[in-house]
Amino acid sequence: MTRPKGGFETAMSDFRNGYSIPQTADMSVDAGLRSFMLGVYNKLAIGLVVAGALAFVTGNVPAVTSLLWVQTPTGYGITMLGMVVQFLPLVLLFGSMFFMKNPTAGGVNLLYWAVVASIGASLGFVFLRYTGASVASTFFVTAAAFGALSLFGYATKKDLSGLGTFLIMGVIGLIIASIVNMFLGSGTLMLIISAAGVLIFSGLIAYDTQRLKMTYYALGGNEAAMGVATGFGALSLFINFVNLFQFLLMFMGGNRE
Numbered sequence: 079m080t081r082p083k084g085g086f087e088t089a090m091s092d093f094r095n096g097y098s099i100p101q102t103a104d105m106s107v108d109a110g111l112r113s114f115m116l117g118v119y120n121k122l123a124i125g126l127v128v129a130g131a132l133a134f135v136t137g138n139v140p141a142v143t144s145l146l147w148v149q150t151p152t153g154y155g156i157t158m159l160g161m162v163v164q165f166l167p168l169v170l171l172f173g174s175m176f177f178m179k180n181p182t183a184g185g186v187n188l189l190y191w192a193v194v195a196s197i198g199a200s201l202g203f204v205f206l207r208y209t210g211a212s213v214a215s216t217f218f219v220t221a222a223a224f225g226a227l228s229l230f231g232y233a234t235k236k237d238l239s240g241l242g243t244f245l246i247m248g249v250i251g252l253i254i255a256s257i258v259n260m261f262l263g264s265g266t267l268m269l270i271i272s273a274a275g276v277l278i279f280s281g282l283i284a285y286d287t288q289r290l291k292m293t294y295y296a297l298g299g300n301e302a303a304m305g306v307a308t309g310f311g312a313l314s315l316f317i318n319f320v321n322l323f324q325f326l327l328m329f330m331g332g333n334r335e
Contacts, residue, residue: 110294110299111291111294111295114290114294114304114307114308115232115290115291115294117308118290118308118311118312118315119312119315121190121308121309121312122312122315122316122319125190125191125194125312125316126316126319128191128194128195128198129194129195129197129198129201129316129320130198130217131198132195132198132199132201132202133198133199133201133202133204133205134202134205135202136198136199136200136201136202137201137202137203137204137205137206138202138205142202143202143206145157145159145160146159146160146163146199146200146202147160147202147203147206153207154203154206154207160200163196163199163200164200166192166196166200167193167196167197167200170189170192170193170196171193174189181306181310182302182306183302183305183306183308183309186305186306186309186310186313187309189309189313190309190312190313190316193313193316193317194316197316197317197320201320201324204324204327204331207331207333208327208331208332208333209331209332209333211332212327212330212331212332213327213331215330216323216326216327216330216331217323219326219330220319220322220323220326223280223322223326224283224315224318224319224322227280227283227284227287228283228284228287228315230284230287231283231284231285231286231287231288231291232287232288232291234284234288238284238285238288238289239285239289241281241285242282242285242286242289245278245281245282245285248274248278249278249282251274252271252274252275252278255267255270255271255274256271259271268328269328272325272328272329273325275321275322275324275325276322276325276326276329279318279321279322279325280322282314282318283315283318283319283322286311286314286315286318287315290307290311290315293307293311294307
C-alpha cells in the first residue's frame with residue numbers, strides 16, 4: 079500500500095515538474111514569507127562563516143594542509159585524504175537522493191552541515207593558489223552579486239521556472255566540459271568554462287530564490303515542512319554561492335608567485 083502524499087511531498091513534486099507563480103500572493107507584505115527567507119539567509123550566512131574558517135585552516139595551517147595537499151615542483155598535488163574530502167560533498171548529495179525519501183528537518187540540517195564542512199575543508203586550496211587579498215576581494219564581489227541576484231529572484235513577477243530547466247542543463251554541460259578539460263588541460267577552454275559558470279550560477283541564484291518563495295506558499299504554513307525547506311533552501315544557495323565564488327576567482331584571483 080502506498081502512502082498518500084502530504085503537503086510537503088506534493089510541493090516538492092510540483093517543483094520537480096515546474097511551478098507557477100500564485101496570482102493571489104502578496105509578496106511585498108507577507109511577514110511569514112520574510113521570516114522564512116530570513117531563516118534561509120541566516121543559515122546560509124553561518125554556513126559561509128563555517129566554510130570560510132575551515133578553508134582558512136586547511137589552506138594556512140601547515141600540519142593540516144599537508145594532510146590534504148603535497149607541494150610539487152609545479153605547484154600542489156592532492157593526497158588520498160584530500161581526494162576523499164574533495165568528492166565527499168557529491169557523495170553526500172547523491173546519497174541523500176536515495177536515503178532521504180521522507181526528509182526531516184533534523185536530517186536535512188545534518189546533511190547541510192556535513193556538506194558545508196566538507197566543501198569548506200576542500201576550499202583550502204584557494205589560499206594555496208591565490209593571494210589572500212584577491213580571495214577576500216573576490217568573496218566580497220561574490221557576496222554583492224549574490225545579494226543583487228537573490229533580490230531580483232525574490233522581487234520579480236516573471237516566472238523563472240523555464241530558465242531553471244535551461245540552467246540545470248548548463249550545469250550538466252559544465253561538469254562534462256570540466257571532465258574533458260582534465261585530460262586536455264586547455265587554458266582557453268578553462269576560461270570559457272569559467273565564464274559560462276559565472277553566468278549559469280548567477281542565474282541559479284535568482285531561480286532558486288524564487289523557487290524558495292514559491293515553496294513557502296505551496297507549503298501553506300506547515301511548520302515541519304518549512305523546517306525541511308529552510309535546510310534545503312540554504313543548501314542550494316550555499317552551493318550556488320561557492321560555485322560563483324570559485325568561477326569568479328578564475329578571473330579576479332591573483333596567483334601566488
